[in-house]
Amino acid sequence: MQCKQLEVLKNNSNGSESGSLFSCMNHTLTTFGSRLLRHWVSHPLRDGSMISARLDAISEILESMGFSKKFNDGNGRHTDVNLHQLLSLVLTNLGKLPDIQRGITRIFHRTATASEFIAVIQAILVSGKQLQKLQVEEDNEVNHVEKTIQSLLLKKLILTASSSSIISTSARLLSALNTEAAEQRDISNLFVVSEGRFQEIATARNKVKQEKDKLDLLINIYRKQLKNQKLEFMSVSGTTHLIELPANVKVPSNWVKVNSTKKAIRYHAPEVLTALDHLSLASEELAIVCRSTWQKFLEEFTGFYQDFQSAVQALASLDCLHSLALLARKKDYTRPVFVDDNEPVQICISSGRHPVMETMLEDNFVPNDTNLHSEGEYCEIVTGPNMGGKSCYIRQVALIAIMAQVGCYVPATSAKLHVLDGIYTRMGASDSIQQGRSTFLEELGEASNILHACTNRSLVILDELGRGTSTHDGVAIAYATLQYLVEQKRSMVLFVTHYPEIVNMTKGFGGRVGSYHVSYLTSSSSQKDESNPSGSDYEDVVYLYKLVPGVSERSFGFKVAQLAQIPLSCINRGSEMAVKLEEVVRDRCKSRLAMADKNLQEIFSNLDLAFLEDVDPVKRFERLKHARSLALALRN
Structure with missing residues (x-):
């Protein structure tokens, strides 16, 4: 697929997403959902059962947009749970958060911060609990009034994103961390110590506490x-445990002066300095233990990574659907219908619409039908004026086929494919000048790749093949390619x-x-006038954009030249030349027809004379020989 x-x-x-099929289809609410939908759109499915599974899921979501189903809440009561509303709530909340899929990857590679870890796991936990309200059962035995979800996909x-193992693991991981400390990047108080967990941290914290108690006793x-x-310890500009005394107060000689004001001097007693060194050492040991524990904590997550990745992928798929x-x-x-693999290949679209152009033109877009069937007509030759909608039509068919195989509803009244x-x-x-490939060579290169790769189950779209060379060569190449296909x-x-x-020719x-x-x-x-002296291909034209049987003999190239604002004198001169060329062609055809008529008359005259009874055999032979030469010339 190109x-x-x-x-x-x-x-x-301009190479942006605006105006693309993906942009038209993308109504996702999360970053990771948008990323997955992009993959879906660029990689349509080729498995009919997988396509049907997506279509069934979309159908059920569409159905839930109209009403709520009553589900048992597990306590004998019934509650209204709307699938569409619940999905919207979950996905909207996730959309307000950073990309949790990339967050999971950062956690796996141990580059995530503690606050990132908590945000990602908390998002998965909350989403899972909300999805559990749908009460989807893993077994096939449903004890409720009716099945909560019909679509197997x-x-x-939902089961993957809200599994009990994911929720319990998420809750256990979050219970080990202090959210406030994580936000403040306080590694020393990050972990919640409990019996049997993080005893090394508990020991290191006790040592820090002991050193702080010693300072307080001093x-x-x-x-x-x-x-x-x-008297109290004070802190100034980050320096702690200072003793501030008036300048006239005598202190022991081993006290260290730290700083002073006009009225006071601040000191550090030697015992304080020793205790601060011990406290600093204990605090550093605590930080080392906490950092080591954090790395081990992230390593422990590696064992759950695949489950969490699957949960996030499931949430992304739910966002896409x-x-x-x-x-x-x-x-x-409308929902497309796919025929079985053993049925004839076909593309039958009723009132198909171009998904992007329809968005731009709204009610002004003209729909068209397509009927291709391997046991009937499976090739359409489309002619028509420039800017008449030929390329839009063939792109429309291709885009509808892509959307259908993505597992999406399509812009048509009906579609059977x-x-x-x-x-x-x-x-x-296009060309590739650096590689010495001309526009025509690139064109034929692409055509060659298509002829080698396509099968009887492929859709082939060729737009203006052969226009890069002379008319005769272009027609011949286009015809030969079409015949081969x-x-x-x-x-x-x-x-x-x-x-x-x-x-x-076909x-x-x-x-x-x-x-x-x-x-x-x-x-x-x-009629010819001052602005239209030729009256040939320069008249006003109204495009109807409706595909009808037949052949268009005219292209209205001068109308396009007018729209492109080519100088009027240039257009008029070109139109005059077009009329003259057409007259030359007509005169040449008339001349050839007249010559052919003259030759035919002479052939029959020689034949009549050759078979007269009294004709000399030599003259008869000469007349037959002359008639034969005229006939050969006429055939050529």
Whole structure:
């Protein structure tokens, strides 16, 4: 699948997500959910059962948007629990938090802070408890009034995200940590010591407490020594356990002066300095023990990582399914139907709409039908005027097929499809000058890759193949490619071209190829005037954007030139030249027809004369020989 050409993840104008299929589909509420949906959109499923599982889950969420189901609360009472509302609550709360999926990874690699750890585990715990309100049972025996969840996928995801083991493990891990200390980055008080847990920390804390108690006892000694019962330790600018005394008070000579003011001097007694050293050593030992315990605590989490990762992945999947349900309800999408693998390959879409363009145009978008069937017509040749909606139509079919195989509802009245093994596109113009590859070589390179890779279960989209070279070469290459796809590969094909000759060349494909064009209206007359001297391809045109059977012989290139604001004199001159070229072609055709008519008359005249009874055999032979040469020339 060519994500770039179909603008699945990014638009082709500025490379942003705006205007892409992903942007249109993304209604997720969490960062990790958005990341997973991006993966879903760029990797459509090819397993019909998995697609159906997602569609069933979305259907049930959509159903819950309309009403609440009454569930038993486990105590004989009944409570209203709405699946959609509960999912919205859980996901909205998670969306307000940092990315818990990346948080789990940081915890696993032991780079997370304690506050990050608590936030992530707390989020998973709360989400799990909320999801348990749905009372999904692991066994198949349901003792409630009715099953709470019908979808097997939803049931599996909810059970994974709210398993009792996840909740109990989360609660046990959180109970070991002090939230306030974690927020303050206080490693010494981070762990909650209990019987049998963190005894090394308990021992180190006791040692710190003992050293603090020794310091507190010293103040009593200094009160007696200095005969000042109001004496207290003080702290100034981060320096603790200072004794502040008036300047005229005599102190022991071994006291250390720390700083002073005009009226007072602050000291450190030698016993205080010794006790502070012991306290500092004990505090450092406590910090070392706590840091070591934190690393061991994170190592212990490694054993639970897979379960937590699965829980977060389940929450991400629930976010994606909830997002796709919101999309289906908001845009009035319909559930696609997939035929069995043993049934003929087909793409049957009724009133299909381009998901991105519909969002931009709202009610002004014109829907179109698509009917491709491997036992009937499985190739559409689409012609029509420039800017008439040809490329939009073929992209629309591809995007609907992608959305369906993502497991999403689609923008159509109905859609019946076969699970495709690939979507191959060739559209747009590009080159690779650094590698010496011209635009036409790049174009044919992409076409070659498609011809080698596609199968009878693929959708192939070719837009303007062969336009990078001369008309005759382009028509020949386009026809040969189309013939190979139809007769050898038997792929589903949408083929856009400005070469009407190709339609005539494919009439021998026995109903496998249909010709269509995007309809339009032109002005009632094409009379020449000052602004339109030629009246050929420069008249007003109204695009109807409706795909109808038939071939469009005109492209209205000068109308596009006018929209592009090419100088009017240039457009008029080009239009005049177009008329002259058409006249030259017509005159050449007339001349060839006249010559052919003259040759035919001369052939029959020579044949009549050759078979007269009285004609000399030599002259008869000469006339037959001349008739033969004229016939060969006419055939060539």
